[in-house]
Amino acid sequence: MTPLAEEKIREFNVVKKNTDKVDGKALVSGKPVYTDDFDARDELQVKLVRSPHAHATIKSIDASEALKIPGVVAVLTSDDLPRVCFTRAGQGYPEPSPYDTFVLDRRVRYVGEPVAIVAAETEKAATAAVKAVKVEYELLKAVLSMDDAMKPSAPTIHPEEEASGIFDAERNIAAHFEMEIGETEKILKDCDVTISRTYHANTQLHAMLEPHVSRSYLDPNNRLVIVSSTQVPFHARRILSRIFNIPISSIRVIKPRIGGGFGGKQALHTEQYVAAVTLATRRPARLIFTREEVSMATNIRHEMQYEVKIGASKDGKIRAISMDGVSNTGAYGEHALTTLMVSGSKTLPLYNKVEAVRFSGNVVYTNLPPAGAFRGYGAPQGLFALDCIVDELATELGLDPLTVKEMNSIREGESSPIFKLMGEGREGVEQIVRSCKLQECIDRGKELIGWEKRSKGMLPDSRRAKGYGCAIAMQGSGIAKIDMGAATIKMNEDGSFNLLIGATDIGTGSDTALAQIAAEVLHVTVDKIIVYSSDTDFTPFDTGAYASSTTYVSGNAVKAAAEKVRMQILQGASEILEEPLPNLELTLAEVHSKETGKTISYSDICTQLFYTFNQRQIGATGSFVGEESPIPFMATFAEVEVDMETGQIDLKKLVSVADCGTPINPVQALGQLEGGTMQGIGWALFENVMYSQTGRMLTTDFFTYKVPTRMDYGELICELAESYEPTGPYGAKSIAEIGIDSPIPAIANALYDATGIRLREAPFKSEKLLFEILSREV
Amino acid sequence: MKITINVNGKTHVVKIESAEMLLDTLRRLGYKSVHRSCDSASCSSCTVLLDGNPVLSCCVFSATADGRFVETVEGLGSGEELHPIQKAFLEEGASQCGYCIPSLIMTTKALLAVEPDPTESEIREMLVGNICRCTGYEAQTRAVKKASRYLRGDEE
Amino acid sequence: MLPNVKEFIRPETVQEAYALLEKNRKATVLLAGGTIVSQMRSSNIETIVDLRKTGLDKIVQKPDEIAAGAMVTAEQFRQDRLIADRYGDFFYDSFGLIGNWQLRNMITLGGSIAPRLGWSDITTCLMTVGASLLVYGQDDYQTLCIGDYFQIPSSERPIITHIILPDEDWRYAFYRFARSAFDIATLNMGIAMKLNDRRIVSSRIVCGSRPMFPARMESVEESLVDLNFDEQTPGIVRSLVYDNFSGGSNMIASSEYRNHLASVLAERAVKKIGEIIL
């Protein structure tokens, strides 16, 4: 252990305890808390007319029949809307994603793209009107695969001249990145063993249970109010201001409880349409997506393919790695560059002892649904390739894969030049790994899966083969020097505190974790902290719920605000008690003098400061931006059984042990890890997005798109290997994304162990596996 | 048409459209715990108990519920006091976003009515339809077990 | 959601229901469990005829058969005592693989057969036990085998009132393969055998989710007649099924894969029957 991390792993009063979720009682009681649960008077129901074609220009739109339907109030087309090019991606500003999107355009680029907005008094009338709007299209050749996107014959998907930030629009390349440290090709040639493989991770749907929904209305002062199930209320406000050319001061975005996001609500999907209706009609409006719309017309995960080369010496020392990728961003370039970069920057530093490393990739446009942010944000696609090739390398060398991973991976106190070279959309920051319990994760994982005692091969009944696999992973905690969070705390005269945070709890439990941090600093129980989050009128700024940032970034902001308030409380007490500050200390909801033994309760302090003595409000705002992005680590182990006659894959057991620093709320941290892991399992085994030959997504519901159920796995064990991150709030790093990174490679490696067959395209399908088994038998 | 339904002990006489779904009627009546999600009868977020049996309210025509008894999570607990199942779910951290939780609690209630002490595999089998995208299901299994202990009086 | 429904009718007899259906077939839909009707989007439908009050929700023992009402739900059927006495765990286990608890509380036997779903495990299982249908239509009550029901043009198709389960002492096994725990079958296979001592007197080999409607593999059944049931039998059935399979491809699986699954599931089903008798 380096001295850096040794710092006080200490006992806390509130932190590291399983406090009930602050919103938990409302959730288990089924209280109306989600966007669609609030009824409104006089509200218009909004529906979108969508393109049945993957690529076409719109020749004409005839809404006359639709407008005749009783109750239909408005049909808006691109002619009625400002022609402002923007990106729906909710990211720091200026955004690294290209501006290539209009609220409505005269060209459609994927099946399901909106072409007109319908507003009616009832949902029924709106639905009927959608059918009645006549759109005449001129069909264009559609690009339906990454392979086709860059062919010279491919049509250009984004010829519009207003677009900006596209890397090479003519060749359908939304973004490109390359970097090299050392002379990769030369070293690869010089290695005892060099192998080259291609891995392909297909797309995935977020499948959050609450569909995208928003409501809008004008407040009595004619300000535009949007209530939305969003992960990024402040970005939403900024983007809406730009699109509709209204000042930020005239917009308020409110985030109520959110029914899951996973990145799928880190972009504007509904807000611009209700806003358009409310601005045009001056009436409240509501838009809730159907499941089909959620699936095919919001965002999906970037499909990525990597060609990887790796070289090592005989003893297993990895000397050089080269990764060459293509990523499919679909019709729009949301998060295109950044997800590509993350797939390298949050995987390659794991093997920081290489002599040379190269990473490059193109992100291409296709006429498929636009890809966007999704838990892991490129890292799982990259790790599938990287971890599996290390596994394959070990096999080639006749070494144990885990040993090779252990001997080459990054450790506490070490660094990687990649941290500086690859940020998100720009340069990163130099950093050393101040806390890393990767080895502890591996050791504990081995114990839990029974790694040393494992036996593989055919089981006694001779139809089933068993195998084990492992993978190691890393992620980040917020985007260094970009993600900023702020918190305001004010004190009330009963000794309670309002904690106002821009941080966006989308179900993760961040409101609770942040309340715990505040309570810890202020020396009160959590019930004294009243949390209000994500209302752009009432809470300070925060970039939003993404990039595993909230606990680390917003948590540090809360800590900073609470520390200021704590000083003010001491100051107030000092004035009232007439005792010098150094004599005073906080005990539970009280200030106590070490010298005189005098004690005054928070409630007394605040009551006096409000009403009778040196009157003022105790309160402060703190903010934080990470100078670094501390890395959580994880080891995952999978045990699989394969039915060699049907190819059926049975995940008997999966173990993930993660180092997230101090778990502020251990149950919630584990919940994030388990949930992420389950999404990874789903992606590895069941979640298969399919398209028709014309580019229409076929798997738009849960009847065809199989999200894992509670019977689709055997045993799932998640644990935390605690460390202390000195730059984190009470030692915390992050846990929100990392769980999803490693199930795919761990399962791929286990399948190989069981069957001797390497599947390099995820998800892994029984049918494919069976035919591989049969072709080998021939 | 008009129907009479009893929701959580309260009788409602409501005007409905002929092809209206129970999910919509209940939400219109203010039972917002009944959530719409999948549009394909495959996530169970809209589960309610109809004459005691868990069903998907998105597939039940309101007209067929005429004269019948519906239970939703709003009917559990009393005032500030949570029902033991709700308490167990809260304590075990079984909910993240919470969207699937009301339906899961109602299905659990029905399960514990027929099987007061379910094994882990019975819990998984009977609740398999209740899709949760956030949690990974483990905490929910622990919550159902805890709820069963509460209801049997094995744990306070 | 059916956008143009004007009437929701709850007749109390099958006769009444049939008359309502006959009034305007194109604009009328019968309602059983509702799991399919609720998903319909057709703008033609103006009348829903709910069968819930027609008294078709009981399972009764008749002299030579069991009659299960068309409105009996999958869960009710698998939990029924008469059915358990007659078939042991066959239906309890097989129907337990269908959908989930909520769906099984809703989906009915009649509603599962009538829409001619390829993937219906219910239909495959019922065909495996040799069930026939009692239907009510223009020729009054009539008994038909499941296949013949669909020969009747849809414009005249009667209402299924009961599923008739013959009294027979056969052995049954059912297997299904699906991509995940809650998925329709990629393929399902039901096998029934009548044995005299060890001699196979007769058999039913029913393959469903091919993805087409379940069908009996008659040529395989014929080849098995009079064979002695021994350790070789599962392997023989496997290769016969492999050679005689007819199925198709869809987004779930290719026909080659299904062909393979059919033979493997058939072998397993016959082995299971073997475990009961050998």
Ligand SMILES: Cc1cc2nc3c(=O)[nH]c(=O)nc-3n(C[C@H](O)[C@H](O)[C@H](O)COP(=O)(O)OP(=O)(O)OC[C@H]3O[C@@H](n4cnc5c(N)ncnc54)[C@H](O)[C@@H]3O)c2cc1C
């Ligand atoms: C998500 C999901 C998964 C499923 N998975 C499976 C599975 O794995 N295996 C399986 O076997 N099933 C499965 N099912 C059930 C199956 O797909 C059908 O939904 C179900 O069998 C329909 O039954 P019902 O009683 O709800 O029919 P309804 O929706 O009420 O009716 C279906 C059709 O049958 C007609 N009909 C109904 N009753 C009669 C009658 N007595 N006479 C004549 N016509 C009638 C109706 O007019 C309608 O056209 C699944 C369903 C869903 C929604």
